């Protein structure tokens with residue numbers, strides 16, 4: 001099978017889950033959201049940004065977020081995932097890729113994140129150096145079902161399309 005390079009769109013997929021625990025800040029899409037529970041993790045545990053990072057890395061076949069930012073590395077302890085996303089954007093740029101679009105879905109029972117969606121889109125676009133019209137963000141609850149429904153954690157899915165320019 002032949003490979004197409006010039007202007008061939010590549011897509012990537014990302015998925016992540018983090019546990020909700022009391023006493024942590026809730027960071028989603030690079031925005032702090034008032035909540036009694038936050039996501040647990042080595043970094044700021046921004047589940048949405050992690051899924052987006054993996055979608056971008058996957059589109060470029062550049063491994064995954066765990067390989068680039070190991071959770072055993074003290075440099076990444078409590079780091080803002082916006083910095084990780086910015087780094088991923090620069091990695092792809094260095095490989096000659098430009099962003100076509102990102103579509104992401106956050107799955108969280110509470111709090112409602114709709115009031116923060118525009119701030120998240122702006123933060124994500126800012127970290128990547130693109131305009132917010134490239135970033136789509138959706139959120140849903142889990143209707144009380146499963147680990148998300150029991151507010152034990154949050155999940156996120158993302159797809160990204162990139163093109164070599």
Ligand code: MG
Nearest residue numbers: 016017047050
């Ligand atoms: Mg993660």
